[in-house]
Amino acid sequence: MHSWQWHTWEGLPYLTCSILESWPHGFFTQQCWPRLPQALTLALHPQAIVYRLKQVHGNTVLTPPEVDDDLTINSSNLAQADGLISTEPSQAVWVASADCTPVLIGDVKTGHVAALHAGWRGTAAQIVPVAVQRMQSQGSKIESLRVALGPAIAGEVYQVTEEVAIEVCRSIISQNTTNNIVDSLHSLPDSPLFADPEPGKVRLDVRRVNTLQLQGLGFSLEQIAIAPYCTYQHSEHFFSYRRLQEKKVQWSGIVSCRL
Structure with a gap:
């Protein structure tokens, strides 16, 4: 059984999961609003290079070099996608969510990580399997991956x-x-x-759908952890778009490392 732990940084609460204990990571809360990943990364790995996206509820997954190329070509502030996969150590990859599922993945052999935004549209488009397949193309093996599905709206109320x-x-x-x-x-x-x-x-229950998609790829339940928190019901910690109808988010991030 995987455990979830509360931590504080500068008095602000965030969650970690034991399944990802090899990597600096966190599922941050509404109390951290409106701080952005550039600031929140200081809680995880101050020297890491920070990457985030303009999320569009799709299944596009990018690597940091692809993000850099996109910004160079399009001269925009943020690349449009819903997933990031590291290519080097000390890359902090981040996603934002309010009811959608933040998914953090780590590879215990390569040290690579991924951060994914999996709402119902992204889940329908199988963003998690897309990301896993991209990680496999970088040398990952299914049995080496660990997945944490963070706080999201629970099926009972969605x-x-x-x-x-x-x-x-x-x-x-x-x-x-x-x-x-x-x-x-x-x-x-x-x-x-x-x-x-x-x-x-x-x-x-969108997180359950993501879990079943992962099992379809060959993951065991021991490789998957689901946060025991609902963004809609745990109003003391999380923003919920369904509850508030406001575009406020919490951030989830993970930092790649050498293992």
């Missing part, structure tokens, strides 16, 4: 339409199912769907 649930969950059900897709999803072991009293609506 109401979506059945159409959204089907779009998100297509990657985890048989493509030749002849049953009603929603019924098929409800019948899965550890289903990511919960019933909702409103017709045409269900409750969706």
Whole structure:
């Protein structure tokens, strides 16, 4: 069982997970707002080079050299993508979230890391499998990867339409199912769907979908940790767009290292 620990930096609370103990990392809280990764990296590794993105709810995953090239070509402040994968030690990669799932990955053999923003759209587009495949192209092996799914809106309180649930969950059900897709999803072991009293609506556990996608790639549950915190329900620590309807975020980051 993986444990989650609270820490403070300059009096500000943040979370870490034992599954990523080999890397400086943190899932920061609303109390850290409006500090940006450039400042928050000081809590993890003051010498690290900081990378963040303009997130667009897709499945594009970039490396720091690709980010640098993008900024040179487009002369913009931030590259547009939803995932970052390190290529060298001492690279701090960051994502922002309010109800979407922040995903941090580390490779216990290479020291490489990834930070991903996996909302329902990114999960439907399989951003986590895309990132894993990119890490494999850099020499990672499935059995060497460790994944922490950070604080996000919990399935019990995340109401979506059945159409959204089907779009998100297509990657985890048989493509030749002849049953009603929603019924098929409800019948899965550890289903990511919960019933909702409103017709045409269900409750969706996006982190569970990400977990099932990882298992489909060959990950064991021992390689995956899920934070026991809901951004919607734990209002003392986290912003929730569903709860507040405000564009405020918390940041999650991890620093690559030599192992």
